[in-house]
Amino acid sequence: MSLELRIFGIEGLPEITAGVPLASMIAEAALGQSQGLEDGDVLVVTQKIVSKAEGRVVAIDPADPDAKRRLAESEAVRILRRRGDLVITETRHGFICANSGVDLSNVAEGYAVLLPLDPDRSARGIRDEIQRRFGYAVGVIISDTFGRVWRRGVTDVALGSAGIAAVVDLRGGSDALGRELVATEVCIADEITAAADLVMGKASAVPVAIVRGVDPSWLRESSVRAEVVRPATEDLFR
Amino acid sequence: MSLELRIFGIEGLPEITAGVPLASMIAEAALGQSQGLEDGDVLVVTQKIVSKAEGRVVAIDPADPDAKRRLAESEAVRILRRRGDLVITETRHGFICANSGVDLSNVAEGYAVLLPLDPDRSARGIRDEIQRRFGYAVGVIISDTFGRVWRRGVTDVALGSAGIAAVVDLRGGSDALGRELVATEVCIADEITAAADLVMGKASAVPVAIVRGVDPSWLRESSVRAEVVRPATEDLFR
16 A cells, blocks of 8 residues: 555646547646656546536526426436425436536536536546557546535545546455454545545636555456445445 | 645554553654654544544453444444444434444454544644644544445545644635535545545554645634534434
């Protein structure tokens, strides 16, 4: 396990619109900063710019107070709770979140941004393109901001991943006293994403961060959907 | 907002027992490494060593398969769910977690470690002692490893804090397009804690990490209990 990690915010990306070559824009912005890019870096990319590049933006009537909630419900496979304007839903991907991830911030008035259709695929696409065009073997995580059931305040979590493990299974390893560890499947994708948010903020124009120094054994094929999304059969609270 | 963050794992602490001067041991271990200590550093300290230093260790019969569950229930104010050996409880602090945080790993056989009685106070004690004896103004977070309702894999979260904000309220700020942001109270204490876990691991002897480069405006008095613990009245799922 590496004892030092560095996190760099990436600035200077232009406004992202449907069809732009996002992976190249990210790599060029990273290479334009002093930290550059290195094999083994993990790029955390906010869902907002991925959705915009993929054209997951829809018109919404700004005069209709129910428009956002109806859109959120149309993006859901299940509605878990309602309170006022807020609706807690299960998305097609299996994420449980507020308003199906539908977001009206950082987008022109009259439009809403939806989650990517397949965030793992989005991450693979960016990872593959950076490998092919720039020659760097990086991990990619697509991030979004979710609330938590028992704790106040939002944190960033991983929606999709490529080239970096989502969950690392430490079961069967030994603790520092040589006794067996149990129940230590760690969601490092969410921990890396949370770390990246510390240099991103919500309002600043820093939609990408590089996390450098993760354990090399974590660099492998992965899927947030397969590793992190908890099936309803395992769920004690749905 | 700082665009670069560095995270350092702190090694070389001896085995922690009740009554040791934990703050001094942490500061001396940090100062013995090349990164040293700086004003504005945030020290993330695993609950396990805090509890041991505070004597929150109890004997438990290793031959009794129900001993851990009974101990967990005795540490709870409420039991939310049971499944097999696992009990999801609300602790006296208001945390919702597995087994009231009672832990048998990284402790001698026949003993269990309980959560600190008041983790915010534990954090303040370490912060104050490092300020007084070593002259550094640092933030301190006490961390533990919790599961999540909707997502597989555990992540580290903050149990207590001092000198570093737990939740930062970005409501009323503007997004990058100048529109109002809503619902952006970010739990940076949990994000810092998750980041620190990336250099700690579960089995390695790295019970403390330094997070360097957090936004200076986040360095203030704080309380995880007051800022992060969600009251039952706000809770949609309890």
